[in-house]
Amino acid sequence: MTRAGLARVTGAWAIALGTAHLAWSVDTTQLPDPRLQARYVTLTHELRCMQCQNESLADSPVDLAADLRRQVRDMLLAGKSDDEVRDWMAARYGDFILFRPRYSWRNAWLWGAPATLLLLGALVSWRVVRQRTTLLATDHDVLDEDGRP
Amino acid sequence: MNRFLLPLGIFALLAVVLAIGIRHSPDKGLIASPLLGKPAPQFSLPDLADPARQVRSADLRGRWYLFNVWGTWCGECRAEHDMLLKAHRANLLPIIGLDWKDEEGNARSWLTQLGNPYDSVAVDASGREAIDWGVYAAPETFLVNPHGIIVFKHLGALTDETWAREIVPRVTGAPQKGS
Numbered sequence: 001m002t003r004a005g006l007a008r009v010t011g012a013w014a015i016a017l018g019t020a021h022l023a024w025s026v027d028t029t030q031l032p033d034p035r036l037q038a039r040y041v042t043l044t045h046e047l048r049c050m051q052c053q054n055e056s057l058a059d060s061p062v063d064l065a066a067d068l069r070r071q072v073r074d075m076l077l078a079g080k081s082d083d084e085v086r087d088w089m090a091a092r093y094g095d096f097i098l099f100r101p102r103y104s105w106r107n108a109w110l111w112g113a114p115a116t117l118l119l120l121g122a123l124v125s126w127r128v129v130r131q132r133t134t135l136l137a138t139d140h141d142v143l144d145e146d147g148r149p
Numbered sequence: 150m151n152r153f154l155l156p157l158g159i160f161a162l163l164a165v166v167l168a169i170g171i172r173h174s175p176d177k178g179l180i181a182s183p184l185l186g187k188p189a190p191q192f193s194l195p196d197l198a199d200p201a202r203q204v205r206s207a208d209l210r211g212r213w214y215l216f217n218v219w220g221t222w223c224g225e226c227r228a229e230h231d232m233l234l235k236a237h238r239a240n241l242l243p244i245i246g247l248d249w250k251d252e253e254g255n256a257r258s259w260l261t262q263l264g265n266p267y268d269s270v271a272v273d274a275s276g277r278e279a280i281d282w283g284v285y286a287a288p289e290t291f292l293v294n295p296h297g298i299i300v301f302k303h304l305g306a307l308t309d310e311t312w313a314r315e316i317v318p319r320v321t322g323a324p325q326k327g328s
Contacts, residue, residue, distance in 0.1 A: 050285035
């Protein structure tokens with residue numbers, strides 16, 4: 001193959017591979033303002049498709065997801081904030097539609113769980129260490145090979 | 150003795166937390182609607198029988214009604230249809246249909262062929278109305294009280310059991326378990 005031919009084939013492959021993701025993208029919506037578009041992309045990725053529950057609105061090909069994406073788009077174009085969109089969705093479909101759960105008194109214990117468990121672990125290890133220290137201090141009988149009490 | 154107390158306590162606490170979680174987990178992975186106990190969405194939509202007329206929530210104020218979301222593309226709705234006809238014959242409360250993202254011609258011939266259990270059918274061609282009701286899979290049925298509050302929601306095909314245990318007692322005010 002000539003150099004030019006090789007370059008042409010390589011170029012064709014590069015274009016094919018570089019644009020391949022477009023063939024799979026479900027959502028081709030483009031909002032006029034790039035900042036709105038960015039918010040639209042973020043929101044549709046963090047809202048759940050209620051029909052195929054492990055996919056986001058952005059990734060789901062079902063009809064309902066398209067309808068909900070249209071709703072997100074319309075609300076953004078109407079000047080609504082991200083939180084207003086999330087609240088609107090959660091008011092109808094419940095917090096379940098939010099992939100990024102919100103803080104509430106009902107799930108407060110869940111958010112607090114890591115700190116509580118860490119504290120519990122610290123408490124247990126402190127007790128164990130203290131117990132062992134007391135045991136060692138009161139043990140006059142044996143010395144080990146290194147001569148420590 | 151003391152050294153068993155702490156792990157035992159932690160185990161008991163964990164057991165209680167998990168038990169609460171299991172008791173509160175919805176059946177079959179269904180999602181409780183946040184709309185229960187809230188006002189039903191206001192609507193004014195074209196009437197399937199006569200598109201020049203509107204089906205309006207305002208006209209239903211002061212009465213119990215069933216709001217049933219269906220479509221001719223929905224297999225479960227076909228399975229549910231006989232139950233709806235039975236409910237219609239019971240003549241207990243109006244049944245309002247929402248024809249969700251459907252072909253109007255198909256919907257009309259479906260009702261002609263299978264019988265029409267609905268007092269009126271509102272057409273939701275765009276799917277916006279269904280979203281307002283938090284619908285995610287047809288059929289879904291809502292029970293709305295005379296104050297316009299959604300008091301009950303059923304996912305999937307309506308059954309004899311749901312009709313007899315959840316809907317009739319609420320509408321007739323007969324005593325029932327729970328609420």
